[in-house]
Amino acid sequence: MGTTELPDIAARLRETATAAPGRTALRWQDKSLTYGELDARVDAAAGALQHLGVVPGDRVAVVLGNVPAFVEAHFGALRAGATVVPLNTGLTSDELAHALGDSGAKVVVGMAAVADVLLELRDRLPDLEHVLVAGGDAAVEIAAPRWRDLLDEGRPLTEVERHPDDLAALVYTSGTTGRPRGAMLTRANLAANQDQSLAGRFRIEASDTVLLVLPLFHIYALNVGLGTSVRVGATMVLVERFDPVGSLDEIARNDVTIVLGAPPMYVAWLNVPVDGDPMASVRLAVSGAAPLPRPVLDRFADRFGITIEEGYGLTEAAPSVTSNSTAPAPRAGTVGMPLPGIELRLVDESGNDVDDGDPGEVWVRGPNVFQGYWNDPEATAAALTEDGWLRTGDVGVFDDDGYLRLVDRKQDLIIVSGFNVYPREVERVLYQHDAVAECAVVGVPHPYTGEAVKAFVVPREGAEISEDDIVAFSRTLLARYKCPETVEVVDDLPHTATGKVRRAALRHRG
Secondary structure: OOOOOOOOHHHHHHHHHHHOOOOEEEEEOOEEEEHHHHHHHHHHHHHHHHHOOOOOOOEEEEEOOOOHHHHHHHHHHHHOOOEEEEOOOOOOHHHHHHHHHHHOOOEEEEEHHHHHHHHHHHOOOOOOOEEEEEOOOOOOOOOOOEHHHHHHOOOOOOOOOOOOOOEEEEEEEOOOOOOOEEEEEEHHHHHHHHHHHOOOOOOOOOOOEEEEOOOOOOHHHHHHHHHHHHHHOOEEEEOOOOOHHHHHHHHHHOOOOEEEEOHHHHHHHHOOOOOOOOOOOOOEEEEOOOOOOHHHHHHHHHHHOOOOEEEEEOHHHOOEEEEHHHOOOOOOOOOOEEOOOOEEEEEOOOOOEOOOOOOEEEEEEOOOOOOOEOOOHHHHHHHEOOOOOEEEEEEEEEOOOOOEEEEEEOOOOEEEOOEEEOHHHHHHHHOOOOOEEEEEEEEEEEOOOEEEEEEEEEEOOOOOOOHHHHHHHHHOOOOHHHOOOEEEEOOOOOEOOOOOEOHHHHHHHO
């Protein structure tokens, strides 16, 4: 097995299991797995994947919620030397076809609800050889091997050589060109950001219990939640679907000490009646994936006595870049200070550092920064400078004490419940509607999800079109969070002199 300065991410589970095999690793529903049991299941998963022909460098896609099978498949693929492709469980058939086809995944482990779709795609995609199904009613016949049965066969694992520069994950992020792109994260990228995240007040200990209700297919939950917890041997509580009341019950029942959340979760918790203090055991609550409104932070502190510590990151940085946890004290309205080993610059349009106190585009450099976009050298060159700086597209300013405050987004990114939505991706779908002559998509404020997608649609001459029609059409081709929440049918769209749609004017109208 190769040696690295950073312990390999696949070896970290083994190290924890060897040191504390009897410690509880996972809790879900009324069940649990120790680290020793989980490690054995991951060995079986890696052996099963190797038996199916998976070799180092192959891609293994995972379309699962927050269930033990996700953890087994993720670490099993890494232990077999493969690259994990975590995919949103809400993707449509069209979106799954793109991600599976673009990544060239050889195997996909999916939930029973999408088994028929995955089997149909297997027959269409030349690289996809195996569909494995996890969960679902065991009595229901499915024309694909069941994950649990394969693991129970106990196929032997052949140890493989691993290198820190080997590709560990392809994480698909919405693309400005209309199709999601696979961000290439190496084993060293993930390992580095795990260690960087465990800084300051976010120093998870083996005695901690971490709530994992954010979806594991999202890089925030995958690496900052799952990755760091395994690194130190903490107990993880898996919750498959976020429900405000049910998740508060899980926190209280499991004496959760650390909560990883996104703004919509904290808003939801503030909007439900509770008895007593269900968060009495929580010592740290962190928010990421989208800006946290100041009133939410203040109300949460008043109600639960917890100051939410906000951070900032992006998929391409594996993902954490800054955190209030690394600053002397949390500062509302900021995303804190850089994590250890991460350099930040604020630059102008020419790539020069801005003057102190002036806003500029956030550039990031460090061992956590990704290697580029899969099969997209043009997008990679646009994102990464020759000396390794990642152009984030976000605009920020440092205050006098070095706290970063995000003031704008250079691109037209929409963040819905912490998930990135690029207008071009939604517009690409809307243009497939026969009655649409022109369209434009913007983000508008939403009290629960932070932002929502709004579409402005110009109908073709003589065509009739309705809001319900556009929404229903988009739901056949886009994940639900990407679909327009509202649609406004208009006679024309505002354009610049060069013909570009003036999104700012539409946001003002929205």
